[in-house]
Amino acid sequence: MPENIKVIAFDADDTLWVNETYFREAEEEFAQLLSKYETKNKIDQELFKTEIKNLIHYGYGVKGFVLSMVECALELSNYKIPQQTIEKILNIGKEMLEKPIELLPGIENVLESLQGKYKLIVATKGDLLDQERKLEKSNLLKYFHHIEVMSDKKEKDYKKLIGHLDIKPEDFLMIGNSLKSDVLPLIAIGASAIHIPFHTTWVHEEVSQKEQDNVEYATLTNINEVLSLI
Structure with missing residues (x-):
């Protein structure tokens, strides 16, 4: 030095x-919520693509991550995702923001x-x-x-x-x-x-x-x- x-x-x-651990946990929860529409591998890939695409709009952080999850869920479900599932995705984000x-x-x-x-x-x-x-x-x-x-x-x-x-x-x-x-x-x-x-x-x-x-x-x-x- x-x-x-x-x-x-x-x-x-x-x-x-600690921070990134919570994002990995959130991705697991998200994949479970979307499991009826796609495989976990596909969900992970599409979520990552959506996050990268949205960096220019939302920047880094939990809020941009949540918006990307919602967008990804809409697209993977062909816009048929139930409102209750959208609410669960939003709650994932709120829980991340409240982590100790x-x-x-x-x-x-x-x-x-x-x-x-x-x-x-x-x-x-x-x-x-x-x-x-x-x-x-x-x-x-x-x-x-x-x-x-x-x-x-x-x-x-x-x-x-x-x-x-x-x-x-x-x-x-x-x-x-x-x-x-x-x-x-x-x-x-x-x-x-x-x-x-x-x-x-x-x-x-x-x-x-x-x-x-x-x-x-x-x-x-x-x-x-x-x-x-x-």
Whole structure:
């Protein structure tokens, strides 16, 4: 790690707390609700296609996911899905939004150790209201100087964030679970990144081996190892 790091940014979902697990559970429930119309594999495929198609309209997060489930259900049922089933799909989304915040092991100890030595921020994407709710419920807000809920996490988005922070890319370190969103864009603009994989990753966030080749970044098994690296 470079010695001149001034700002350390943390991804939120599946870096600070559990998130993707709830989406996998919701997909299972959705597939059961639609089982009379298609096979589980087909339902999963069509839901994913619908989500990706709708990213430009809804962005990331639970609300866009729910709208995509409703749209997918209508299409797979040839618009014959019962109103009661639509209500159940909406309830899946409400249950996701009401999930308790399960912090990943060691995260609060790491934040407490780094606070004061670096400027700590959250750099996450998703629905603004939902991410604000989760941060509030997490009791982690006291550790962070700034919260940035981004519409996407591409090179231009990080350049904009670093510009707002009035620092150079080499002063910035990102910590997250997604190679696509939290690592590769940062390395491309001259910043640093630490990858801490979560046990489940959304297909949309996966990258090929070729995209990872010749890219220098650290991979850790858990957040606690950060303290011995920086």
